[in-house]
Structures are given as structure tokens and as C-alpha cells.
Amino acid sequence: MGAELSPILPDDADVVVRVRGLKSAFGSQVIHDDLDLDVRRGEILGVVGGSGTGKSVLMRAIIGLQKPAAGSIEIFGTDVSQMDAAAAKDLRRKWGVLFQEGALFSSLTVAENIEVPMREFLDLPAGLMDELAGFKVSMVGLPPEAGPKFPSELSGGMKKRAGLGRALSLDPELLFLDEPTAGLDPISAAAFDDLIKVLKQTLGLTVFLITHDLDTLHAICDRVAVLADQKVLAVGTIPELLAFDHPWVREYFSGPRGRAVLKPETAADRPAMEAI
Secondary structure (H helix, E strand, O other), X not given: OOOOOOOOOOOOOOEEXXXXXXXXXXXXXXXXEEEEEXXXXXXXXXXXXXXXXXXXXXXXXXXXXXXXXXXXXXXXXXXXXXXXXXXXXXXXXXXXXXXXXXXXOOOOOHHHHHHHHHHHHOOOOHHHHHHHHHHHHHHOOOOHHXXXXXXXXXXXXXXXXXXXHHHOOOOOOEEEEXXXXXXXXXXXXXXHHHHHHHHHHHHOOEEEEEOOOHHHHHHHOOEEEEEEOOEEEEEEOHHHHHOOOOHHXXXXXXXXXXXXXXXXXXXXXXXXXXXX
């Protein structure tokens, strides 16, 4: 790694996701080269980086939707490249994914969307699946009447929560979130952050969280990994990253937006409203 602010742990440490020497490429375009990363059990790891640094590509490589050109990925101590189809399916039951914009099936209701993983991995009676879907709807803070609604009938924030409900359908140990608060107003975004933090604590989740939202990073992330120069440039707590000497890291965390998060605005800081 570029900087071991929070050092890579030894092989016998409690690491849920271990990435070593990852290379991701699309033809001649190399996105990642010799990328290393550990995701520790029970943490919320924020992943940040500029446009084109491959944050979503990294997540897709970890969950098996993007085949790496080189390197290894271990999840729960298992090298995913060495598994057969049956073992890979069993492993996929241990994680849930919330893609950008929720990625709900538009022709299915919220409850039916939540039941999709159950139908793929489990053999349950329809009545039990309906009951479990109702429980997940409540778990993510949606009202019961949201269950029979279609995605087109939901607000942006409700779609995110419905997508989260589907990600939690199989009671996973590991949760992947791709820009979960993007497009939400500040109040809805803060409420979603609070929900993630509560779910992490109550369910014992490990969370891999891609975001550009500085408020989210400060509010709920235990560590933050910075993608730049085709690799994880640095990973650590925000105080550690604030002390890291790199132009992009310095501008991101110590620029105007970063300073605004670190120093909440007071009434004395705000300019007086001009009379109309």
C-alpha cells in the first residue's frame, strides 16, 4: 500500500476481506495496479477517491462481478478464485449489496424485491417469505404500506431503504454500499447514516462503504481507504488521514468542504441576511 496508516494485518488476523496485488483493467486501460486492502471484521470502512479511480470497480471485483487481471481476493479466509460454483454460491449468501440508486426491479414490489435473494438461495414457503420481507421493511425504517408499492411509487430515500432491505434479506455478515446517500437531501442522508450505524451495531455487520459524502465519513466510518494512483494510497482514521501529506488527500479532507465538516457553522459565522 502507499501508506500503512492503519497497517495491513497479518494473515491470521480477523480480516473479512483481504485484497492483495489486485490489477483491474478494461482492455489497455488499467484501473488498479498492485492494490492491497484489508476490511476488518465489525468495522465500517469508507472508500473514497476521485472520479475514475475505480471505487465501484473495486467493489465489483470483490463480489465477483468484475474479474481481476491479476492478484488475489479472500473473503472470510477463502480465496474466491479457487472456489467451485457451489462454494461461490454459498459464500454469496454471506454478503448483501446496495448498488447505486437502489437498483430495484421496477416490475416487482418492494416486498417482492426483498424476496428475490430468498427465492434464489432458500427454499421457503411463500407465506414465510412475505413475513420476512415485512420484517425487513420495518428494519430499514419503511412503513408497512411500502411493501406492496412499486419502486416508481417511492421517493429517492425510500428507494435506498428498500434496496437496503433487499441487501439484508439473507441476514448477511458483510454489507457493500455504493454511494448510499448520493442524491439525498441532508436530513435524509443523515437519517440513512444513523440507520447504517445502528444496523452495524445491532447485527454485527462489517460494512464496505463507497461514498464521497464527508458527513458520512465523519459520522459513521471507523477507517477510510483512499484510492489514487491506481491503488489504495492510504487507509486510516480521519485524524490519521488529515496528517497524511498528499495533494489529493489534503485537498479532500482539508479543503473548504472538509473544514466545514470539521468545524460546524455557528450563527456568528453566517453572514447577515440582506433585507429584501
